[in-house]
Structure formats: structure tokens, C-alpha cells
Amino acid sequence: MIPEIGNLALAFGLALALVQFVMPLVGIATNRWRMVLVAKPAAIGQFIFVALSFACLAWSFYINDFSVAYVASHSNSSLPVAYRIGATWGGHEGSLLLWAFILSSWTFAVAMLSKALPALTRARVLAVLGFVSIGFICFILFTSNPFDRLIPIYPIDGSDLNPLLQDPGMVFHPPLLYMGYVGFSVAFAFALAALLEGRIDTLWARWVRPWTQAAWMFLTLGIAAGSWWAYYELGWGGWWFWDPVENASFMPWLIGTALLHSLAATEKRGVFKAWTTLLAIAAFSFSLLGTFLVRSGVLTSVHAFANDPVRGTYILIFLGVVVGASLFLFAARASKVSVTSWYNLLSRELLFLVNNLILVVATVMILIGTLQPIISEMLNLGKISVGPPYFNLVFTILMTPLIFLVGLGPIVNWRQHSFQDLVARTRYAAIASLAAGLVFVISEFERQATDLVQIFVGVFLIAWVIILNLGDWWKRASKKRSSTLMNLHKISPSFIAMYTAHIGMVIVVIGVVISSHFSVEKNIRLGIGQNEVVEGYQFTFEKLTDVVGPNYDALRGHFTVTKNDEVVARLEPEKRRYHASGQWMTEAGIDASLMRDLYVALGERLPDSNDWAVRIYVKPYVSCLWLGGILMGLGGLIAMTDKRYRARAKQTSKSSDSIALEAV
Incomplete structure (x- = not known):
């Protein structure tokens, strides 16, 4: 009975997602305010029913209901309870239901926490999220239903969960990763809503930024947790293998990082509006691409869930519809939201632009390396392998200038900065960083030349970013009236978050450089x-x-x-x-x-x-990899606590809602 309730609840969730998608857009198009107001209760109802469906599947695992095909394939009566619950998302069908549940949770959060949004904007955002929910719930119900029964004949005991997944990492890694994956759907929905309205401004960036920070935080922690799990579970001592599925989670993280910086520039200076919108579309598109790679069977990986052409075809079609429709809308409406902005050749805007270009190029290069074996085989060009040497070389070349810019970013002003002042503020950091690099090289002089160069560059960049970020933090604190030490905590949470994330990234680099060369x-x-x-x-x-x-x-x-x-x-x-x-x-x-x-x-x-x-x-120092990841995630959490965004949104909410009411 419980599986049938779960199946029925999921069907009700689909019906409400349809209502959430169709009625607000029809109401806006026909000036029917009551239809627009349906978006919020429909989103709440969808969350309740999808959560009930997920709870029913988890309960089926808990009670060992082996009449359910999915439970029989991924559980066993001797499996510990914690792993039985983790087995709920241990296979293809359950992981998709987890995805749908997390998507409905993000939708619920938007519906409940966006009271300051203009009413029409909120309705459009919820409508887009409803459309995404329709795609995934249909995928579950029609191709990957976890509630299918083995009746009247079913096994006495189950086949068991994959032993590789019988680990505490299975309990928290997939939910964290999916929270990040799916969280980018909110930025995606805001981007499409802005394109439909033909308006992107600094206020829009303030609304989108906390949601993007939350998604980025969860994805950062999810990737770090997955790396740690692979390190201790697989027995090979490594922390990253450039596996295609690992790449599938890393690509949206890179785009999401670019999106965060672009949103900061849009909020502060009103620049990069079209670029920010495109990055929001790309971040979620790469999340969907990761879903396709993991579940289509087009690649072989220890992480891959399924090898079913029907499922792969569905996801590919859905990916094409979402990406194609959003890019078409962007092409049609981008000119209405973008303005030409000029900025000096030495400014924070320029650094952000270069930062974003590097991150996008890195993403494209990883995508090429991931898909090249698949494309080669499809074109009958033979089987080729693209492994760590390619990715390490490309990533090192691209990340070196990026990390250098991370040191400069906090100290360069918006709009324009004096080159002489920049030299004056960085010369001592440069000297100290060069000295640190030389000390390491001298102490390891017996190594090969290529290793010495990599060690020198790595140590230089580590010292460069740490000195400049901590120095800027100290300088900002010293501007306060009381003592510097007393005012370190009074700096804006956004700046504290930036310093924390940057220092976390450098600690990751410490782990990478030292563990790679000295292990x-x-x-x-x-x-x-x-x-x-x-x-x-x-x-x-x-x-x-x-x-x-x-x-x-x-x-x-x-x-x-x-x-x-x-x-x-x-x-x-x-x-x-x-x-x-x-x-x-x-x-x-x-x-x-x-x-x-x-x-x-x-x-x-x-x-x-x-x-x-x-x-x-x-x-x-290999533990620095995960310590740095935690600090980066902590930076995202600190950024979300900045009260300035909520205060500014409240100041504009009344006038925005009144404008929306008049429009309807």
C-alpha cells in the first residue's frame, strides 16, 4: 500500500507542477491576477506531494519491502539501517526521485522566502521551476518508476546495495551534490524570468545572488565530500581521477563560480547583464548535462547509474528542449536587458571579466576532454582515451593566471585603479612570494626541472593570495575608529565571505601542490x-x-x-x-x-x-584539500548571511508589488 501511495503522490506532484507552470503564465498573458496567484500554493502543494512520495520510498527500504523492484535490487535484510536509508538514492530511480524532491524543496523555498520579489517576477520564476519539475517527474513516472512492484512473485531477500556504496559517504555526498546541482535551477529560473520581463538591474542581481551562493556552497561541499570518499574508500590513495562523472560535477561548479563573480559585478556596477544571464543558463545546463552523462550509458564510470538508451534519449531530448528554448529566449531578448558599459583597463570589472573567461574556457576544455572519446567512437574513428595528463596540463595552464588574479581582485577598485598604487600595494607581497618559492626550490633542488618549476609557481601563488587577501582584510579593519583587532569582525559579511573562500581555495592548492610532488x-x-x-x-x-x-x-x-x-x-x-x-x-x-x-x-x-x-x-598536507573545500563552502554560507541584501529587497518590495498589481 505504501508504494502505491508514493506513486499516487508523485502523480499529484506532477499535476501541481503543471498548474504551477501553466496558470501563472496564462494569467500574466491575459491579465488575470487570480491565476497568477496560483503559483505559490501550487509550488507548496507540489513540494508536499513529492516529499510524501520520497518518504514512501524511504519507508519501503526501511521495512525491507522486497515486493518493490527497486528495493529488491538495492537493499538486503542484513543491510544496516543507515545504509538502507542511503540506498533510497543508491540507484538510478531513487536518485532521480531525490533530485525531484530537492527541486521541489528549492521551489518551496523560493515560494516562501521571496515575499520581497515583485509579484509577477515571483510568478514567472515559479513557473519556470514548475516546467523543470514536469520534465523530471515525467521522466520518473514513465521511464524510471521506483515504485514498480514484483507481484505476485518477489524475492524473500534483496540483492543488496553495491558494496562500494555501503559507506557513510553515501548518506551525505549525493544529497549535498544534488542540492548544488538543482540549486542552480533557481538562478536559471530568475534568468528566464528576467528575459521574459526584459529587465535586469542591480536589484535583480541582489535577488539572485543569495540563491546562487547557496547552490554553489552545497556543490562545493558535495564535490569535496566525494573527493574525500574516493580517497579513503577506493584504496588507491588518490583524491581526483578526472573521471567523466567527476568532471560532470566539476563543470557546473566552474560555471557557477564565474556566475557568482559576474553577479557581483552586475550588482555593484550594473555591468555584464547579458553575460550574467547566459552564465545562469549555462550553470543549470551543465547540471542537466551531468545528469545525461551519468544516466544515459554513453560513458563507463564507477559512478554511472544506468545503461538504458530509452532513458538516455529522454534526458537528451529534455536537455535539448531546456537548453534550446532558454538560448533562443536569450538570443531574442538579450539586447533588451544588456547595456554597453565602459570601464578602465585596470579595474575590478576587467579582472572579473578575465576571471570569467578563464573559468568558461576551462569548462569547455574539460567538456572536450570528457566527450572526445564518445564522439570519436560515434564517428567510427576508433577508441581513444583522454586521461589525467591532458586535464592536468590544461587545468594547470588555465588556473595559474586565475589564482594570480584572485590575489589582485580584492585590492583593485571598481571602475578605475591607479597602476602606480597597485604596484605599491603588491610589491612587498611579490617579493615575499618569490622568496617563499625560491626557498622551496632550493630545499628540493635535486628534483627534475619540471617539478621545480611547478613547485615554485605553486608556492608563489599560495603566498601571493594569502598575503594580499589577509593584508586587504587588515587594511579594511584599520579604517574603523577603534583598534584594528577589535574591528576585524565588523567588516561586511560579503567581504569576509570573499576572503574565506579565497583562502580556502589557496589551502586546496597547498594540498594539491604538496601532496602531488611530495607524496x-x-x-x-x-x-x-x-x-x-x-x-x-x-x-x-x-x-x-x-x-x-x-x-x-x-x-x-x-x-x-x-x-x-x-x-x-x-x-x-x-x-x-x-x-x-x-x-x-x-x-x-x-x-x-x-x-x-x-x-x-x-x-x-x-x-x-x-x-x-x-x-x-x-x-x-593532503588533508588541506578537504579543509580548503570546507572553508570555501563556509565562505558561501557567510555570504548568505549578509543582511544588506534582505534590507534592500524589503525597501523596494512595496513599490515593486504595487507596480505589478497595476500591470495586471
């Missing part, structure tokens, strides 16, 4: 009682024990790590065999700290012996 890996043969020294750490294989888990059996290795005759860590990597599937999984043993990670993974038992293949890593 040590050893693949060795090791028996019980034997040891191996890696970078001054002695790893001793003490013993093996049998472990019985809730739905698996495991062999657990016990390693003691000593340095200077002192025990610094005890690591317990495992080889797990899951009962239902019979699959073996590697669980690494990691001792993590800010300065270094000690990492041990058990391989296979070697033939005709009691020795094991063991992989050992000593990875300095």
Missing part, C-alpha cells in the same frame, strides 16, 4: 612480523584477525607505525567479503592529520605464501 607510495610484499620504512616511518605488519560485520566478513590487518622508536599510529586496513553479493572490498587504514596522512591498503594474499601485497602511502 611517497610503495607497493611491497609484506608478511606478518615484517616491516618497511617509508619516509622515516616504520610500518610493522603485526597480525591478521577475523572480523564479523553486520553483512560482511573481513580480514583485518594490524599495522603499527613508529618514528624515532615512538608509536605514532595504529592502522587497521581490511579486506571485506559481503555476504549477499560475494564481492570483496578494500577498506584502507588511515591516520590523518593536517601535516600528513599515513595510509595502508591491503591487496591480495600472494600465491603459495602467507605474504600480502601491501600499498603504503605517506601523503603530506
Whole structure:
């Protein structure tokens, strides 16, 4: 009965999404105010029914209802409860329902938190979000229904969740990632609403900016969580593989970052209006493209959900309709919202423009590298592989000038800045950054020339951004009347958010540069009682024990790590065999700290012996990757707390609503 309620609730959600899409637009076109007012209650109703549908699916997993085909394929009676709930979005059908639920949640948030919006703008935004909901709910109901039954014959027990997904990362990584993916639909809806109205101004940018910051924050945290999950779960010690599905989440993040900077320029100076609108369309379009890549079967990935041509065709058509219609509307109306703005060759506007161009070019290059193998195979040109060497080279070349600009951005004025003043403010930072880079190069002089160049550039950029951002923060605080230290917290949340995000990005760069060039890996043969020294750490294989888990059996290795005759860590990597599937999984043993990670993974038992293949890593500062990601997400959260946006919106709400009422 519960699955039928969930299916029916989803159908009601579709009906309300249709109402939410059609009636407000018809009301605006025919000057019928009552029809326009339907948008908000329809959005609330859609959220309630889609949430009920999602709850029904989660309950089916909780009670082990194996008469539901999706539950039988992705759960098992011995699966722990937390992973049973996570299994709700552990497959194609459930992940799409999670997407629809999060989309309805964003729609609900817009309906409830946009009282300051002009009434007609709010109706248009909700209508666009309703259209997107229609596409996804139809996709679920007609091609990927998670409530399909196996009646009258169904299994006593389920096939189990993929062992790779039986991890705490499965509980929080997909929801965070989807919150970011789907969150860009709000900026997309605002962009289309502005094009329909033919009006984009600084007030519009203030409305869109907090929603974009929220989406960017969630996507940042989702990507960081996924990287951390891959690092400790896959047993290979890496944190990014340039997998096509990893790229699918990274591309909208790059466009979203460009969108945030473009919105800041539009709000402050009224420039880049058409460019900002196009970026808002592109950010959500790349989110949809990621959905197509993951679920169409056109690529092979450990992350991919489905290999179904029908589903892939549907998503491709929907992607074409959304992107095609929005670009057509942009082409038809962009001239009405864009104005020609002039700014000096040295200004913050120019830096933002260069920043955005670099981010867009980086996105295009990643897209080319991701799709090139697919296109080559479709054209019968043979199978080719585009791997990390291509992406690392392209990304390094493009990101180097971008990070340099991150240091300059906060200190360059809007409209115009004196070149002499810029030199005066950056010369000491440049000298200190050059010195830091040279110190690192001298200390590692025995390395290859290419490594030395990369280390020098990386350290220079790290020091450059940190010195200039902290220096600008201090300078702004010193302008206050009381002492500088007392006023550091009185700076605008927008500026604090900017500094936090920039410093977070630099900390990520620290993790990338140092872990890439200074990590040590050893693949060795090791028996019980034997040891191996890696970078001054002695790893001793003490013993093996049998472990019985809730739905698996495991062999657990016990390693003691000593340095200077002192025990610094005890690591317990495992080889797990899951009962239902019979699959073996590697669980690494990691001792993590800010300065270094000690990492041990058990391989296979070697033939005709009691020795094991063991992989050992000593990875300095790799934790900076995730610490930096958290700080970047924190920057997005701080930006959302800036009361100036809400205050300004309230000041204009009455007059805007009165204008909207008169228009109707």
C-alpha cells in the first residue's frame, strides 16, 4: 500500500507542477491576477506531494519491502539501517526521485522566502521551476518508476546495495551534490524570468545572488565530500581521477563560480547583464548535462547509474528542449536587458571579466576532454582515451593566471585603479612570494626541472593570495575608529565571505601542490612480523584477525607505525567479503592529520605464501584539500548571511508589488 501511495503522490506532484507552470503564465498573458496567484500554493502543494512520495520510498527500504523492484535490487535484510536509508538514492530511480524532491524543496523555498520579489517576477520564476519539475517527474513516472512492484512473485531477500556504496559517504555526498546541482535551477529560473520581463538591474542581481551562493556552497561541499570518499574508500590513495562523472560535477561548479563573480559585478556596477544571464543558463545546463552523462550509458564510470538508451534519449531530448528554448529566449531578448558599459583597463570589472573567461574556457576544455572519446567512437574513428595528463596540463595552464588574479581582485577598485598604487600595494607581497618559492626550490633542488618549476609557481601563488587577501582584510579593519583587532569582525559579511573562500581555495592548492610532488607510495610484499620504512616511518605488519560485520566478513590487518622508536599510529586496513553479493572490498587504514596522512591498503594474499601485497602511502598536507573545500563552502554560507541584501529587497518590495498589481 505504501508504494502505491508514493506513486499516487508523485502523480499529484506532477499535476501541481503543471498548474504551477501553466496558470501563472496564462494569467500574466491575459491579465488575470487570480491565476497568477496560483503559483505559490501550487509550488507548496507540489513540494508536499513529492516529499510524501520520497518518504514512501524511504519507508519501503526501511521495512525491507522486497515486493518493490527497486528495493529488491538495492537493499538486503542484513543491510544496516543507515545504509538502507542511503540506498533510497543508491540507484538510478531513487536518485532521480531525490533530485525531484530537492527541486521541489528549492521551489518551496523560493515560494516562501521571496515575499520581497515583485509579484509577477515571483510568478514567472515559479513557473519556470514548475516546467523543470514536469520534465523530471515525467521522466520518473514513465521511464524510471521506483515504485514498480514484483507481484505476485518477489524475492524473500534483496540483492543488496553495491558494496562500494555501503559507506557513510553515501548518506551525505549525493544529497549535498544534488542540492548544488538543482540549486542552480533557481538562478536559471530568475534568468528566464528576467528575459521574459526584459529587465535586469542591480536589484535583480541582489535577488539572485543569495540563491546562487547557496547552490554553489552545497556543490562545493558535495564535490569535496566525494573527493574525500574516493580517497579513503577506493584504496588507491588518490583524491581526483578526472573521471567523466567527476568532471560532470566539476563543470557546473566552474560555471557557477564565474556566475557568482559576474553577479557581483552586475550588482555593484550594473555591468555584464547579458553575460550574467547566459552564465545562469549555462550553470543549470551543465547540471542537466551531468545528469545525461551519468544516466544515459554513453560513458563507463564507477559512478554511472544506468545503461538504458530509452532513458538516455529522454534526458537528451529534455536537455535539448531546456537548453534550446532558454538560448533562443536569450538570443531574442538579450539586447533588451544588456547595456554597453565602459570601464578602465585596470579595474575590478576587467579582472572579473578575465576571471570569467578563464573559468568558461576551462569548462569547455574539460567538456572536450570528457566527450572526445564518445564522439570519436560515434564517428567510427576508433577508441581513444583522454586521461589525467591532458586535464592536468590544461587545468594547470588555465588556473595559474586565475589564482594570480584572485590575489589582485580584492585590492583593485571598481571602475578605475591607479597602476602606480597597485604596484605599491603588491610589491612587498611579490617579493615575499618569490622568496617563499625560491626557498622551496632550493630545499628540493635535486628534483627534475619540471617539478621545480611547478613547485615554485605553486608556492608563489599560495603566498601571493594569502598575503594580499589577509593584508586587504587588515587594511579594511584599520579604517574603523577603534583598534584594528577589535574591528576585524565588523567588516561586511560579503567581504569576509570573499576572503574565506579565497583562502580556502589557496589551502586546496597547498594540498594539491604538496601532496602531488611530495607524496611517497610503495607497493611491497609484506608478511606478518615484517616491516618497511617509508619516509622515516616504520610500518610493522603485526597480525591478521577475523572480523564479523553486520553483512560482511573481513580480514583485518594490524599495522603499527613508529618514528624515532615512538608509536605514532595504529592502522587497521581490511579486506571485506559481503555476504549477499560475494564481492570483496578494500577498506584502507588511515591516520590523518593536517601535516600528513599515513595510509595502508591491503591487496591480495600472494600465491603459495602467507605474504600480502601491501600499498603504503605517506601523503603530506593532503588533508588541506578537504579543509580548503570546507572553508570555501563556509565562505558561501557567510555570504548568505549578509543582511544588506534582505534590507534592500524589503525597501523596494512595496513599490515593486504595487507596480505589478497595476500591470495586471
